[in-house]
Amino acid sequence: MDFSYSDKVNELRRRVSDFMDDYVIPRHRRFVEEAHQGTYTVSFLNDLKALAREEGLWNLFLPHLKEGEPGTRLSTIEYAPLAEIMGQLPWASEVFNCSAPDTGNMELIHMFGTPEQKKRWLEPLLNGDIRSCFAMTEPDVASSDATNVTTVIKRDGDDYVINGRKWFITGAASPNCKVAIVMGKTDLNADIHRQQSMILVPMDTPGMNVVRNISVMNHLSYESHCEIVFKDCRVPASALLGGEGEGFAMAQARLGPGRIHHCMRSIGQAELALKLMVERSLERKTFGKYLHEQGVVQEMIAKSRCEIEQARLLVLKAAWMIDNVGAKGARDEIAMIKVVIPQMQLAVTDRAMQVFGAMGLSPDTPLPDLWTMSRALRIADGPDEVHLRAIAKGQIKAAQKGAHDSGKFFTPPDRASERSIRADQIDF
Numbered sequence: 008m009d010f011s012y013s014d015k016v017n018e019l020r021r022r023v024s025d026f027m028d029d030y031v032i033p034r035h036r037r038f039v040e041e042a043h044q045g046t047y048t049v050s051f052l053n054d055l056k057a058l059a060r061e062e063g064l065w066n067l068f069l070p071h072l073k074e075g076e077p078g079t080r081l082s083t084i085e086y087a088p089l090a091e092i093m094g095q096l097p098w099a100s101e102v103f104n105c106s107a108p109d110t111g112n113m114e115l116i117h118m119f120g121t122p123e124q125k126k127r128w129l130e131p132l133l134n135g136d137i138r139s140c141f142a143m144t145e146p147d148v149a150s151s152d153a154t155n156v157t158t159v160i161k162r163d164g165d166d167y168v169i170n171g172r173k174w175f176i177t178g179a180a181s182p183n184c185k186v187a188i189v190m191g192k193t194d195l196n197a198d199i200h201r202q203q204s205m206i207l208v209p210m211d212t213p214g215m216n217v218v219r220n221i222s223v224m225n226h227l228s229y230e231s232h233c234e235i236v237f238k239d240c241r242v243p244a245s246a247l248l249g250g251e252g253e254g255f256a257m258a259q260a261r262l263g264p265g266r267i268h269h270c271m272r273s274i275g276q277a278e279l280a281l282k283l284m285v286e287r288s289l290e291r292k293t294f295g296k297y298l299h300e301q302g303v304v305q306e307m308i309a310k311s312r313c314e315i316e317q318a319r320l321l322v323l324k325a326a327w328m329i330d331n332v333g334a335k336g337a338r339d340e341i342a343m344i345k346v347v348i349p350q351m352q353l354a355v356t357d358r359a360m361q362v363f364g365a366m367g368l369s370p371d372t373p374l375p376d377l378w379t380m381s382r383a384l385r386i387a388d389g390p391d392e393v394h395l396r397a398i399a400k401g402q403i404k405a406a407q408k409g410a411h412d413s414g415k416f417f418t419p420p421d422r423a424s425e426r427s428i429r430a431d432q433i434d435f
């Protein structure tokens with residue numbers, strides 16, 4: 008495995024960094040002001056998007072783009088360092104049309120959409136003209152087990168009728184969000200993994216109501232995490248994404264790349280937290296010493312650097328696996344990064360807050376946002392425990408197949424010779 012950055016990637020890293028420095032980071036304060044006033048699509052976003060597209064820094068994430076589709080066709084491993092740079096600010100990825108949940112949704116429609124669905128939804132998404140959301144989680148059932156979803160998608164003549172309630176649906180309150188990919192059940196009698204289907208629902212469909220934007224840790228996110236009620240919501244049968252009963256398998260396909268993108272962005276955010284921590288330690292003095300001269304603070308800095316490096320290598324390995332053996336073959340690595348990276352980011356951000364003192368908890372630094380996002384990520388896209396369970400299952404299955412031939416490492420005592428040693432034979 009080779010994780011070194013090619014010349015092409017280094018050039019793109021430089022260009023994305025320059026773009027961030029020149030246009031994105033200087034607007035962060037204004038972004039926060041506008042977003043806190045409840046303006047979800049801030050006034051300057053479209054201008055920045057147009058500029059990024061003009062500079063060719065657009066749709067950097069999708070390796071399998073077809074002829075004529077806008078984007079760079081980078082592999083997953085090439086995209087990783089760029090996602091890290093964009094990920095530093097929670098809103099920056101959208102400038103380059105690389106933000107969640109759109110990237111996962113675009114991949115999904117790209118893989119499974121009909122030509123008509125691609126024309127209607129994929130094209131405007133790839134062009135950054137609209138946004139989308141993905142609606143799977145429900146308040147009434149444990150949704151970390153996707154077989155539990157209870158939303159019903161019932162065939163009625165040439166239509167499907169949807170009834171159910173979803174929540175924590177990221178992006179649904181954005182005025183630019185025009186379509187939801189909704190997961191529900193089309194056949195309650197099928198095999199447990201064949202009951203689910205996905206359907207494309209325009210946000211203005213009668214019977215689909217976004218009832219609230221739910222705050223996360225009492226933090227009302229500008230991107231929104233919404234509760235949506237579907238009551239006799241009717242869409243034409245042609246809106247079904249993939250076939251009936253394929254929803255579960257498609258959800259698995261979507262979550263692989265989606266999860267690694269989140270982890271790449273998290274590494275960028277952890278880097279930012281560490282940078283802030285070190286800079287603060289250089290300027291703040293307590294008990295006659297700068298903070299960076301205190302051993303405890305040095306340990307916090309060093310541990311953070313070690314953990315970020317470990318995490319990045321694991322993400323690059325997962326990216327390499329996705330590129331070389333596919334998301335299915337990289338299942339274990341994807342589960343591992345989904346556990347390791349949010350916990351790493353949480354730990355690093357927490358240390359940075361500690362070094363900052365009270366200011367680290369205030370809105371005057373990005374740290375509370377970074378902390379909240381990493382805490383949420385331990386649950387969003389599947390909680391840690393579910394991924395740990397998947398990793399353990401893989402290990403156990405391999406051992407059961409005999410792949411772990413560890414017997415040769417045991418050295419049982421030689422009982423026969425043990426018995427032959429008796430006290431009366433020993434020369435004391």
Ligand SMILES: Cc1cc2nc3c(=O)[nH]c(=O)nc-3n(C[C@H](O)[C@H](O)[C@H](O)COP(=O)(O)OP(=O)(O)OC[C@H]3O[C@@H](n4cnc5c(N)ncnc54)[C@H](O)[C@@H]3O)c2cc1C
Nearest residue numbers: 141142143144149150151175176177383387388389390392
């Ligand atoms: C900020 C944010 C954004 C989100 N965005 C979206 C979105 O856009 N679309 C969407 O559909 N969903 C979204 N979600 C929802 C998220 O994916 C779910 O919350 C997650 O899958 C867990 O489902 P649940 O909340 O129903 O928890 P449950 O399934 O009820 O699980 C609760 C807890 O049980 C424990 N647990 C579960 N299974 C096991 C196990 N096998 N072994 C041991 N312990 C276990 C875990 O600790 C888990 O946290 C988002 C969530 C957050 C916080």
